[in-house]
Amino acid sequence: MKIEVLFPDVANLYGDIYNAKYLAMCVDGCETINTGLNDTPAFVSTDVDVIYMAPMPEFAQELVVGKLAPYKERIVELIDKGTVFFVTGNALEVFGQYIENEDGSRVDCLGIFDTYAKRNMMDRYNALFLGNFGDMKIVGFKAQFSHSYGGEKTERIFECLKGCGLNPDDKGEGIRRNNFFGTYLIGPLLVMVPDFTKYILSLAGEKVSTLPFEDEMTAAYKQRIKEFERPDIELAG
Numbered sequence: 623m624k625i626e627v628l629f630p631d632v633a634n635l636y637g638d639i640y641n642a643k644y645l646a647m648c649v650d651g652c653e654t655i656n657t658g659l660n661d662t663p664a665f666v667s668t669d670v671d672v673i674y675m676a677p678m679p680e681f682a683q684e685l686v687v688g689k690l691a692p693y694k695e696r697i698v699e700l701i702d703k704g705t706v707f708f709v710t711g712n713a714l715e716v717f718g719q720y721i722e723n724e725d726g727s728r729v730d731c732l733g734i735f736d737t738y739a740k741r742n743m744m745d746r747y748n749a750l751f752l753g754n755f756g757d758m759k760i761v762g763f764k765a766q767f768s769h770s771y772g773g774e775k776t777e778r779i780f781e782c783l784k785g786c787g788l789n790p791d792d793k794g795e796g797i798r799r800n801n802f803f804g805t806y807l808i809g810p811l812l813v814m815v816p817d818f819t820k821y822i823l824s825l826a827g828e829k830v831s832t833l834p835f836e837d838e839m840t841a842a843y844k845q846r847i848k849e850f851e852r853p854d855i856e857l858a859g
Contacts, residue, residue, distance in 0.1 A: 623828055626655045626664050628675040629689070632682040636765060638710050641810040642674040647834045648823060659689060665700060666693050671826040673700070677711025677808060680741065680767065684729050686716050694732050696746075701734070703776055706826045710811065714797060714804030715739040721768065735797055737788070739774040750806055751785035752850040753795055758817050761846045762807030770806075773797060779781040779805055784850060801825045816840055 627642045646652040654666045661728035663764050665673055667824040678686065690697065701707065715721050718737040722742075731738075748765055753760045760780050769789035778787065778794025787795040788806070803822070805811065812819040816839045833839065849855060 623649045623651075623672070623823075623826055624653045624655065624670045625672045626657055626670045628657050628663065628673065628683075629659050629678070629686055630656050631658045632685065633676045633678040633713055635677040635679070635711060636808045636810075638676040638810045640810050640828045641676065641680075641708060641710060641812045642809065643676075643833075644813050644819070645672060645823065646831075648819070648830050649828050658785060659685060663693060664707075666696055667785070669808070670705070671828075672706045672822075674707075674794065675766040677713055677746075677766075679744070680712070683712065683716055683721060683731075686713075687729065687731050691717065691734060693840075694734065697732070698734060701799055701802045704801050704825075706822060706823060707814075709804040711808050712739075712768060713766065715770060717797075717802075717804060718770060719772070719849065726822060735773060735776050735799070737776060737797060738769045739770045741768040743767050747786075749785045750850060750855075751780075751795065752783045752847070753780035753785070754783060755780050755818060755821075758815070758821075759847050760807070760811075760815055760818065761843065761850055762805075762809045762811050762814060764806050765808060766806055769819060770797075779803055780807075783792045783856075814846070817845060 646654050657663050718731050719797045720737045749764045751762045777798045779796030779798045782793045
């Protein structure tokens with residue numbers, strides 16, 4: 623398996639880079655390509671199995687858009703052919719239409735999805751999240767200055783049970799097309815939900831029966847579900 627991690631020099635918040643590092647631990651001989659802002663992405667000229675991007679400071683979003691914009695057609699081609707993209711935190715906003723600042727100014731984004739984001743840098747949204755992915759329970763965290771809206775033509779990934787979806791009025795969390803997964807959930811999510819990690823690996827063509835540290839991760843996962851499901855626990859903050 624070959625994983626490309628996009629722009630870890632700026633997209634590296636909340637320890638979420640360990641989504642990619644953990645995936646690499648799960649597959650013997652996995653190759654990880656770390657693509658910096660000054661590099662040409664490997665996916666432009668070669669096929670990779672997983673493309674990952676972590677959350678970033680807001681100023682970096684415009685830099686990332688500028689870096690990826692020349693390769694928009696290639697990104698759409700890869701999404702259409704089923705390449706796995708896993709994008710977390712505010713990195714998902716890069717693939718929407720635009721990001722609106724508090725003063726009404728906008729940062730144009732890649733325009734691959736019909737979502738758009740609104741920032742409020744004076745009001746960080748911190749929350750826990752409990753949701754469903756089919757029959758699978760999903761637990762995660764959120765720490766963000768923005769929410770996404772629109773997306774009437776875009777599939778959501780998770781059904782929200784506690785916390786909020788793409789925005790406080792949306793019961794669906796994340797955006798999906800084929801094997802593109804963009805979610806505000808951090809954690810790192812692939813460390814927190816072992817069965818979802820196996821699912822992502824299977825989409826990349828890797829059937830993994832046992833994950834590294836699976837017993838410990840599963841015990842922590844089950845304990846979080848018990849805590850998050852308590853009726854006296856308010857997840858949003």
